[in-house]
Amino acid sequence: MRRLLFKNLVLGPLTEPAPAKDDAAVAELAARVDRVARRRLGRTLAIREVDAGSCNGCELELHALSNIVYDLERFGLRFVASPRHADVLLVTGPVTANMREALERTYQATPDPKWVVAVGDCALDGGLFAGSYACIGGVSAVVPVDLHIRGCPPSPLALLKGLLALLDSAASEAKAG
Amino acid sequence: MNSLRETILAGELIEAHRPWPRAVVSRELWQRAAERLHAGEWALLGLWGEPEFAHLAVIERHTNECAVLSFACEQQRFPSIGRSHAPAIRLERALRDLVGLEPEGLADLRPWLDHGKWGTRHRLEQGAAVSAATHGYPFLPAAGDSLHQVPVGPVHAGIIEPGHFRFTASGETVVRLEERLGYAHRGIETLMAGAPLERAARLAGRLSGDSTVACALAFAQAVEAALAVQVPPRAVWVRALLAELERLANHLGDIGAICNDAAFGLMHAQCGLLREHTLRAAESCFGHRLMMDRVVPGGLGCDLPGDGEQLLVALVALVRSRFPELVELYDNTASLQDRTVGTGYLAPALAQQFACGGYVGRASGRNFDARCTPGYAPYDRLRFEVPVLEEGDVNARVWIRIREIEQSLSLIEEILPQVPPGAICAPVATQAATGIAREGMALTEGFRGDILAWLRIAADGKIERCHLRDPSWFQWPVLEAAIEGNILADFPLCNKSFNCSYAGHDL
Numbered sequence: 001m002r003r004l005l006f007k008n009l010v011l012g013p014l015t016e017p018a019p020a021k022d023d024a025a026v027a028e029l030a031a032r033v034d035r036v037a038r039r040r041l042g043r044t045l046a047i048r049e050v051d052a053g054s055c056n057g058c059e060l061e062l063h064a065l066s067n068i069v070y071d072l073e074r075f076g077l078r079f080v081a082s083p084r085h086a087d088v089l090l091v092t093g094p095v096t097a098n099m100r101e102a103l104e105r106t107y108q109a110t111p112d113p114k115w116v117v118a119v120g121d122c123a124l125d126g127g128l129f130a131g132s133y134a135c136i137g138g139v140s141a142v143v144p145v146d147l148h149i150r151g152c153p154p155s156p157l158a159l160l161k162g163l164l165a166l167l168d169s170a171a172s173e174a175k176a177g
Numbered sequence: 178m179n180s181l182r183e184t185i186l187a188g189e190l191i192e193a194h195r196p197w198p199r200a201v202v203s204r205e206l207w208q209r210a211a212e213r214l215h216a217g218e219w220a221l222l223g224l225w226g227e228p229e230f231a232h233l234a235v236i237e238r239h240t241n242e243c244a245v246l247s248f249a250c251e252q253q254r255f256p257s258i259g260r261s262h263a264p265a266i267r268l269e270r271a272l273r274d275l276v277g278l279e280p281e282g283l284a285d286l287r288p289w290l291d292h293g294k295w296g297t298r299h300r301l302e303q304g305a306a307v308s309a310a311t312h313g314y315p316f317l318p319a320a321g322d323s324l325h326q327v328p329v330g331p332v333h334a335g336i337i338e339p340g341h342f343r344f345t346a347s348g349e350t351v352v353r354l355e356e357r358l359g360y361a362h363r364g365i366e367t368l369m370a371g372a373p374l375e376r377a378a379r380l381a382g383r384l385s386g387d388s389t390v391a392c393a394l395a396f397a398q399a400v401e402a403a404l405a406v407q408v409p410p411r412a413v414w415v416r417a418l419l420a421e422l423e424r425l426a427n428h429l430g431d432i433g434a435i436c437n438d439a440a441f442g443l444m445h446a447q448c449g450l451l452r453e454h455t456l457r458a459a460e461s462c463f464g465h466r467l468m469m470d471r472v473v474p475g476g477l478g479c480d481l482p483g484d485g486e487q488l489l490v491a492l493v494a495l496v497r498s499r500f501p502e503l504v505e506l507y508d509n510t511a512s513l514q515d516r517t518v519g520t521g522y523l524a525p526a527l528a529q530q531f532a533c534g535g536y537v538g539r540a541s542g543r544n545f546d547a548r549c550t551p552g553y554a555p556y557d558r559l560r561f562e563v564p565v566l567e568e569g570d571v572n573a574r575v576w577i578r579i580r581e582i583e584q585s586l587s588l589i590e591e592i593l594p595q596v597p598p599g600a601i602c603a604p605v606a607t608q609a610a611t612g613i614a615r616e617g618m619a620l621t622e623g624f625r626g627d628i629l630a631w632l633r634i635a636a637d638g639k640i641e642r643c644h645l646r647d648p649s650w651f652q653w654p655v656l657e658a659a660i661e662g663n664i665l666a667d668f669p670l671c672n673k674s675f676n677c678s679y680a681g682h683d684l
Contacts, residue, residue, distance in 0.1 A: 001443070001506055014450060049336045053361045055680045057386025057467055062336050063430070064456070067449035081334035097294035098360045099339055102331050128379055133295050134364035153386065155466060 015071045021168055022161035028147055044076035045167055047117075048086035048110065052103050052139065053096030053129075057153040058120040062090070064156040077163055083109040088166070089143070094122040094129040095136040107143045115146040115166065119159065124148050181219065181237040184210065185244050194616040195402040197551075199245035201230070207248045207256055210235065214262040220532035220545075221651070222620065223629045224258060224268040225644040226276045231255040232644075234618070234629060236532075241550045245618065245631070250278055257283035264531045264651055271684075275366065287314065290359040290683060319345040319353040327665065331360045338679035342668070349664040354657045361683035369632075369643040374400060374474050374609055377640045381630070382469050384645050385681030390416075390423040391623030392645065392681075393472040395630035398553065399643075400474035403617025403634050404608055409600040412476030413554045417592050418489070419459075419468050420621075421585040425496070426455040427624040428578040428585070431676055435575055436507065438669040439516035447503050451496055458492040461485075476602030486593050493586050504579055517572040521671030523659045525567060531655050534626020534648040536581065537675055539565050540573035547622035555595075561588050569659075571674040581624075609638030623648065625678065647681030 051059060062079075065072040072078065080086050083106045095103060107116070118139040121127035126137030139145050149162035188200030202210070210233060213219040222234035222243065233246045248255045257280035259266035269280040270289035292314075324345050331339035339360035345353040365384060369377050381396035382389045394416060401408055433448025456466040462485040463471050471478050507513060523533075528541035538545055546563040548556040564580035566573040611634075618631045626648025635641040656675050660668055 001510065004443070004447075004502055004506060050332055051336075051338050051361070051679075053339065053363055053680070053683075055383040055386035055389075056338050056678065057383070057389065057469065059336050059338065060387055060430075060467065063434075064449075064453060067453055068446050069450065069453050079336060083332075093361070094363060096360065096362055097296075098290075098292045098362055099331065100294065102339065102360070106332050128376075128383060129363045129365075129368065132364035132368055134362050134367075152469065153467070155460075 014068050015074070016069055018075065018164065019157050019161050021165040022158070025147055025149070025162045025165035044078075045087045045163075046078060046080045046085050047088045047090050047163075048080055048083045048106070049090045049092070050103055050106050052091050052093040052099040052123070052142075053135065054093035054120060054122060058092035058123075061153045061156050061159060062092075062119070065159055070156045070160055072160070072163075075164060075167060077167060083107075084111065086110050086114070088115045088117055090117045090119055091139045091143075091145075092119045092123055094126040094132070095139055095142050097134050097136060100136055100142055103139075103142055116143055117147045117149060117162065117166065118145045119149045119154060121150055121152045124150060127152065179213070179218075181213075181235065181240070181242050181244050184246065188246065191247070191616065193403075193614060194245065194618070195405065197243040197245065197618060199232075199247060199616065199618075201247045201249055204248070204256060207233070207246060210246050211256070211258045211261045214258065214265075217529060221258075221262065221264050222532070222627075223631065223644065223646040224265050224272065225631065225646070226250075226255075226272045226278045227642055228253070228276060228278075231272065231278055232631070233258060234631065236551070243551055243618075243620070253277055254279045254281050256281050259283050259285075264654065267654065268646075268650060275684075290362045292359055314357060316343045316355050316357075317353070321347065321352065323347060324352060340679045344665060344668070346665055349666070351660050351663055351665055351668070354660045354668075356653055356657060358653065358679060359683050361680040363680075363684065365684045366642075366644060369640050372640050374606060374634075374638070374640065377632075377643060378473055379470055381643070381645060382472070384684070385625075385647055385649075385678040386467060386469075387427055387678065388423070388623040388625060388628065388647075388681065389467055389469045390419045390472055391621050391628050392630075392647075393470070394420060395619045395621040395628045395645065396632070396643070397472050397474045398619035398621060399617040399630040399632050400605065400609075400634065401617070402619060403615040403632065404605065404611070406475055406603050406605055406608065408476050409603055410597045411480075411599045412601045412603075414592055414596040415477055415481050415601065416472055417555050417559070418481065418589060418596075419463065419471060421588045421592070422455060422459050422489075423468060424624040425582060425585045425589075426452050426459070428582045429455060429496075431673065432507075432575060432578055432582075435517070435571065435670065435673045436513060438673050439513055441510065441513045444503060444507060444513075447499070451499060454492060454495055458488050461488050473602065473605075475605035476600070478602070480601045481596065486596075489589055489593060493589055496582070496586060500582065507575070507579075514572065516667070516670060517575060517674075518570060520571045520667050521659045521663060521674060523569045523655055525569060527655050527658055528569070531651045533651050533655060534622075535624065535652070536574050536577040536626075537652045537655070538626065539563065540577045541569035542567045545627070547620045547627040551620060553619075553621065555592070558595075559588060559591055561591075571670055574674040606638070609634055610636070611638070612636050614641065625649065625676065625681075626652065645684070647678050649677035649679075649682040652677045653682060
């Protein structure tokens with residue numbers, strides 16, 4: 001193990017530079033997010049992920065955000081274990097009828113101010129599952145959504161761009177305020 | 178009248194079913210099928226239904242023959258298979274929820290996928306009735322001194338799919354685990370009914386996102402079997418590349434994640450890096466990191482590009498150069514071994530009974546791989562080994578995955594020089610409307626185990642009925658047994674070593 005650790009030490013970081021933030025996401029956020037809320041959130045965001053019936057494709061790419069290439073935590077973004085610790089609910093899936101109550105309760109358990117990010121095409125409007133008896137169809141039908149990150153699934157880069165836009169808009173508001 | 182072939186001959190053969198036979202059988206033959214399953218002579222591949230029929234897919238152990246037995250329901254009732262063969266219980270509960278067929282004699286009639294939230298029930302049936310499910314769900318009791326319950330989920334602490342686990346524990350020791358699933362039920366089978374092939378293939382590819390290639394492949398092969406479509410040789414070989422890349426990416430990610438659940442972050446970081454390289458190679462070659470919608474009925478939706486071979490050779494070389502020292506690290510770290518060895522033991526007898534696929538079965542002595550049995554092209558022309566261990570613990574499941582990574586790397590190397598030139602897709606959409614209903618079935622090997630696809634294409638070329646059975650159906654139940662007697666804190670480790678799909682199971 002020591003050999004491997006030493007090798008990695010001299011190898012230098014494998015983490016890639018940050019991507020530019022997503023302009024479309026910035027625009028969506030500017031239109032939706034309450035200024036007061038943004039001021040309070042500051043430079044770090046705690047994210048609680050809720051799978052509301054996704055195929056698990058989005059989860060795979062959300063997991064990838066934490067690998068050493070994307071290293072989400074260097075931006076002050078981190079996944080937390082409880083909605084009570086969270087600033088952001090990140091929701092995937094078309095919101096199945098069986099998950100609706102759990103999503104609502106998770107939202108209610110998240111302290112204000114809070115933001116909701118809907119990840120993936122299913123979370124936007126139900127995607128391929130729109131119209132099913134078992135799906136509500138889109139996160140915004142159940143809880144208010146502040147940002148959509150599209151894709152099936154969105155790549156880690158797309159996720160990172162969207163989340164950085166969220167963070168930057170929070171930080172700039174905090175400074176301005 | 179014991180063998181599967183004799184049973185089929187005694188029934189009414191359905192001519193339109195390919196490639197394995199399907200026969201409508203009498204009540205007596207249906208009940209004997211349950212006895213054969215109970216005796217372990219046959220293994221259960223799937224159980225599903227339509228408003229008029231219950232279908233049972235089985236494989237005979239000593240001949241490796243597959244077949245579907247159908248029972249014409251009288252007043253929407255059929256004799257329960259689950260009454261004598263436990264692996265069928267959840268499938269029958271789901272069938273009751275989705276189609277409304279009553280399994281006669283099944284003791285556990287609690288709704289399974291239906292949580293009482295759909296408004297209507299029996300979605301595959303015309304004139305849906307009101308849901309029978311209510312808000313209360315009685316969990317099975319556990320009696321004893323000082324027992325306490327720990328409810329977990331459906332929203333978990335990590336980035337995990339939704340499901341509920343009800344633990345009954347004595348101190349730290351798990352006395353009983355009961356799973357409650359169905360939270361990710363999206364109604365895929367109903368969305369499939371009446372869908373054109375193209376849309377249905379996309380739905381199949383989202384049964385379980387981590388197995389999108391294997392699911393889409395099972396669906397495509399079933400369509401091709403039904404319509405007797407010849408897939409171009411190039412597509413057959415490139416499909417295997419996609420499937421092995423998917424296996425490689427999942428095994429790499431999961432080995433790291435299992436170690437992470439034992440608080441060994443270094444393995445997680447290193448394996449995560451190799452997984453990322455694999456996904457990037459997949460994107461460079463096929464334009465999508467998870468390779469969704471690349472396998473389509475008739476062949477492939479995209480070709481291996483000119484530099485594809487070079488990219489994949491480089492990937493194999495990269496993983497080969499880094500992975501062995503990670504395996505050594507895993508094997509030589511006592512604190513990690515302390516967590517994985519002997520933890521989450523699955524008895525070989527149980528793995529046999531439930532016909533557990535993939536690494537779950539193979540780590541508990543069950544030598545089954547759909548690539549070999551019943552087998553499909555091009556694996557019949559490739560040389561590879563299917564690793565099998567008897568130990569049945571978390572460690573054994575990790576080792577099966579390590580060996581499978583090595584096999585997948587060799588397979589990619591073996592496939593690349595053999596990929597023939599030519600077309601990548603046969604026209605299917607134009608051939609689908611044959612004027613008669615046709616039925617097809619396929620069994621493919623995803624990273625998690627064997628995936629069954631069964632479908633009927635209507636005379637107009639649209640899907641009339643499609644059933645997809647994820648390997649998790651036969652792995653989730655045995656996880657309940659494997660965790661018994663372990664400490665609660667080891668559940669994430671055990672769960673990750675099984676890595677059953679919630680979405681794939683919930684449909």
